[in-house]
Amino acid sequence: AASAVGGADVARVLPAVRVLAYAGPPVEDSQLIRGVVLDVTPTEQSRPLLVSPPVPHGRAARTRWTLALYDVSLEPSLGADAGASIAMLGARASADAAGASERLLADFADGLAAAGVQVVATQQRLAPALSRLLAAREIAAIPRLSLRHIGAVRRLSGAEAISSLTPPRADQLGALGEIRYIFADRRELLHLSPPPDAPAPPAG
Numbered sequence: 029a030a031s032a033v034g035g036a037d038v039a040r041v042l043p044a045v046r047v048l049a050y051a052g053p054p055v056e057d058s059q060l061i062r063g064v065v066l067d068v069t070p071t072e073q074s075r076p077l078l079v080s081p082p083v084p085h086g087r088a089a090r091t092r093w094t095l096a097l098y099d100v101s102l103e104p105s106l107g108a109d110a111g112a113s114i115a116m117l118g119a120r121a122s123a124d125a126a127g128a129s130e131r132l133l134a135d136f137a138d139g140l141a142a143a144g145v146q147v148v149a150t151q152q153r154l155a156p157a158l159s160r161l162l163a164a165r166e167i168a169a170i171p172r173l174s175l176r177h178i179g180a181v182r183r184l185s186g187a188e189a190i191s192s193l194t195p196p197r198a199d200q201l202g203a204l205g206e207i208r209y210i211f212a213d214r215r216e217l218l219h220l221s222p223p224p225d226a227p228a229p230p231a232g
Contacts, residue, residue, distance in 0.1 A: 061210075061219060062221065062222060063184060063205070063219055063220050063221040063222055064177070064180045064181060064184050064219075064220045065210070065212075065217050065218070065219050065220075066170070066173070066177050066181075066217060066218040066219075066220065067215065067217055067218075068170060068171075068172055068173060068174075068177065068218060069172075069218075070168060070169060070170045070171075070218065071154065071156075071159040071162075071163070071168075071169045071170075071171060072159075073159050073160060073162070073163035073169070074159070074162075074163060074168040074169050074170070077163065077166060077167075077168040078147075078168050078207050078208075078209075078218075090146075090206070090207075091205055091206050091224055092203060092204070092205060092223055092224055093146045093147045093168075093203065093204040093205075093207060094144050094145055094146045094147070094201055094202075094203060095145070095146070095147050095148075095149060095181075095185045095187050095201065095202040095203060095204050096140060096143070096145045096147075096148050096149075096187065096190065096195075096196045096200070096201060096202075097148075097149050097150075097178070097181060097182060097185065097187035097188070097189050097190065097202060098148070098149070098150040098151065098152075098189065098190050098191070099150070099151040099152075099178060099189040099190070099191055100150070100151070100152060100190075100191050100192065100193075101150070101152040101153040101154070102136075102148070102150050102152075102153070102154045102155060102158055102171075102193060103153060103154075103155045103158075103193075104128075104129035104130075104132050104133055104155060104157075104158075104193075129157070130157060132193075133155060133157055133158045133161055134161055136158070136193055136194070136195065137158065137161040137162050137164075137165055137167070138165075139194070139195030140162070140165070140167055140195050140196075141165045141167060142195070143195050143196055143197075143198070143201065144201070145167055145195075145196065145201070146166075146167060146168065147167065147168040147169070147170065147204065147207070148162060148167060148168070148169045148170070149169075149170040149171075149173055149178075149181055150169075150170070150171050150172070150173065151172075151173050151174060151175065151178045151189070152171070152172065153171055153172065154169055154171035154172075159171075168207075170218070181220065182202070184202075184204065184220060184222060185202030185203055185204050185220075185223070186202045186203065187200065187201060187202025187203075188200040188202075203223035203225075204220050204221065204222070204223055205220075205221030205222050205223050205224055205226070206221045207219070207220055207221070208221075
């Protein structure tokens with residue numbers, strides 16, 4: 029498309045498409061992949077939940093995922109005006125602060141599970157403790173989408189980006205189709221497919 033239209037024109041004709049050029053295999057090996065391909069890594073606890081195929085533990089391959097999308101770091105820290113400011117300070121953190129942070133994250137994870145969330149994606153960081161709590165509830169986590177990818181994931185899923193450590197409302201949730209790993213130029217990438225009920229692309 030870039031050679032036929034011109035790189036500058038692609039951004040005008042297809043504003044949701046970014047053209048990235050890098051040295052790789054021959055152009056003849058190009059593929060058109062429906063959905064979004066991410067060069068980000070899910071949390072280690074999420075890999076058994078996301079991988080397909082093979083499907084672990086005899087679980088049927090999931091073709092629809094309910095997504096909650098966040099544009100902030102999901103860490104145990106609240107603003108001072110929230111009346112419950114909790115900040116983890118590494119080795120200086122007290123046992124009380126650590127316990128309060130764990131309870132805060134556990135309540136948040138419970139709220140996600142109650143909302144029917146199956147995968148959480150965030151633009152920034154995700155606390156390791158939260159990753160563990162989410163995996164225990166069979167909720168996968170994809171952190172560090174960054175500004176490069178969060179817009180594409182939002183458009184693909186229809187989710188509303190949330191800016192606080194709060195469970196989503198029903199109207200803020202989005203949906204994805206199958207999530208799988210693919211390999212390109214010796215790199216592992218994450219492929220997010222459109223939800224099954226997404227409109228088919230135009231023919232031709």
